[in-house]
Amino acid sequence: MGAMTDTTPTTLIVLGASGDLTSRLLLPGLGEVLALQPERQVRVIGSARTDKQDWRDTVAQAFGDSAGPAVERTLETTEWVTADASSPQELAQLLEHADDGRVVLYFALAPAVTGKVLDALSEIELPQDLWLALEKPIGTDEDSARELNRLADRLVPADRILRIDHFLGEPAVLDLVGLRFANRIIEPLLHRDLVESISITFDETLGLEGRAGFYDATGAIRDMHQSHLLQVMGVLMMDPPSSIADGEIPELISQVLARTSVIGPIEQNMAAGRYTAGSIDGRELPSYVDEEGVDPANGTETWARLTVEVDSWRWQGVPVHLRSGKAIGSPHQEVLVRFRPVPAGAQEFGDPAGDILRVDLATGEISLELSAGGPFDPRGTSRVTLSSATPESPFSAYGSVVRRMLDADRSFSVSAEASQHCWRIVQPAIDAVADGLVPVQDYQAGSEGPETI
Numbered sequence: 434m435g436a437m438t439d440t441t442p443t444t445l446i447v448l449g450a451s452g453d454l455t456s457r458l459l460l461p462g463l464g465e466v467l468a469l470q471p472e473r474q475v476r477v478i479g480s481a482r483t484d485k486q487d488w489r490d491t492v493a494q495a496f497g498d499s500a501g502p503a504v505e506r507t508l509e510t511t512e513w514v515t516a517d518a519s520s521p522q523e524l525a526q527l528l529e530h531a532d533d534g535r536v537v538l539y540f541a542l543a544p545a546v547t548g549k550v551l552d553a554l555s556e557i558e559l560p561q562d563l564w565l566a567l568e569k570p571i572g573t574d575e576d577s578a579r580e581l582n583r584l585a586d587r588l589v590p591a592d593r594i595l596r597i598d599h600f601l602g603e604p605a606v607l608d609l610v611g612l613r614f615a616n617r618i619i620e621p622l623l624h625r626d627l628v629e630s631i632s633i634t635f636d637e638t639l640g641l642e643g644r645a646g647f648y649d650a651t652g653a654i655r656d657m658h659q660s661h662l663l664q665v666m667g668v669l670m671m672d673p674p675s676s677i678a679d680g681e682i683p684e685l686i687s688q689v690l691a692r693t694s695v696i697g698p699i700e701q702n703m704a705a706g707r708y709t710a711g712s713i714d715g716r717e718l719p720s721y722v723d724e725e726g727v728d729p730a731n732g733t734e735t736w737a738r739l740t741v742e743v744d745s746w747r748w749q750g751v752p753v754h755l756r757s758g759k760a761i762g763s764p765h766q767e768v769l770v771r772f773r774p775v776p777a778g779a780q781e782f783g784d785p786a787g788d789i790l791r792v793d794l795a796t797g798e799i800s801l802e803l804s805a806g807g808p809f810d811p812r813g814t815s816r817v818t819l820s821s822a823t824p825e826s827p828f829s830a831y832g833s834v835v836r837r838m839l840d841a842d843r844s845f846s847v848s849a850e851a852s853q854h855c856w857r858i859v860q861p862a863i864d865a866v867a868d869g870l871v872p873v874q875d876y877q878a879g880s881e882g883p884e885t886i
């Protein structure tokens with residue numbers, strides 16, 4: 434399991450704790466960690482502006498089957514504090530509820546509110562060992578991300594700010610790091626001399642799921658490309674780290690993102706879509722525009738493909754297709770590296786599908802698919818697939834996020850610069866949709882989206 438468990442008593446204060454992120458992802462992740470690491474001492478304080486009488490039940494329910502002494506301790510000691518955290522006075526009162534030891538302030542808030550809370554923090558006395566955990570999105574564009582980073586930076590040292598992207602806790606993404614750097618075979622292959630293109634795809638069967646308040650003003654590009662897809666790309670394309678600890682990986686990812694931009698002209702290198710009524714696995718979905726809370730005038734995209742390039746010695750000229758969509762019938766969730774054809778040409782050797790390295794982000798399966806000629810004739814089209822068995826991960830993505838947070842471990846957090854680069858990279862795509870330069874095409878819920886791979 435790598436690093437030692439840090440047992441420093443910790444108060445985890447969750448701001449915006451009445452939202453679905455807390456009950457659906459964060460608390461279940463905490464439950465997993467407490468069950469597997471019973472030596473942890475974590476007290477959870479949930480907070481939001483409105484009262485929540487059933488907080489303890491919410492925590493218990495979110496912990497589900499997680500059991501053991503640490504789970505029990507946390508359940509017994511958890512409390513809810515109603516507070517407007519953007520008011521310095523109420524925030525100070527909230528922080529008084531924390532025990533001695535480490536205090537982690539988790540921002541499960543919209544970026545604008547996060548800014549106000551960071552401002553309020555600058556006006557009050559702070560706990561000595563305060564950590565800030567900022568959920569994505571960091572800001573709503575490059576400038577607002579820079580401003581949030583500046584506000585956070587003046588409160589605590591930079592190494593006590595964790596920017597959370599839960600894809601950096603996905604078991605398959607963590608395995609990608611090992612695949613690249615724990616052997617001598619794969620790493621030398623990942624180079625422009627051999628790689629023709631890269632696709633990072635994250636389709637989901639889920640539609641809006643009642644999240645219009647967040648999603649309708651956000652859309653696929655801001656929700657997925659801006660954060661998760663670019664971080665996964667960073668992990669795949671970063672230079673080798675000499676150490677996993679100490680923030681080296683966030684810095685290496687940031688170096689990749691610093692050199693990344695969309696390939697122009699944008700309208701030829703991206704596409705956008707929005708789902709219409711359909712069904713997935715027997716579940717009927719309404720058209721996106723008919724979902725509750727959606728304003729059709731927003732023109733929000735629920736699917737997007739965007740092609741970027743990393744202008745570096747290693748990667749220049751290799752197109753990277755980033756694609757994600759909601760309400761997709763047979764979803765692909767994968768990292769796919771397509772290698773160049775052999776020089777003799779596909780006619781003579783192998784088959785046109787070429788060689789592929791695939792990491793299935795849903796199952797964690799890693800496979801290397803090679804044209805092998807044959808059978809019994811080198812001009813044939815046989816393929817050899819080398820693939821890994823995939824043990825079940827003890828931690829979900831949020832389990833990993835929480836474990837690292839409690840270990841005060843920044844090794845897979847997002848750096849301030851990276852959070853800004855991500856916005857710069859996607860801005861032309863956001864503008865192209867907003868300006869109508871790239872049309873938002875209809876696709877039926879349950880289909881493969883407006884384009885197939």
Ligand SMILES: O=P(O)(O)OC[C@H]1O[C@@H](O)[C@H](O)[C@@H](O)[C@@H]1O
Pocket residue numbers: 637639656830
């Ligand atoms: O598959 P996971 O782990 O739930 O991650 C995907 C989700 O990631 C979230 O960050 C997005 O806001 C959601 O829209 C998306 O569904």
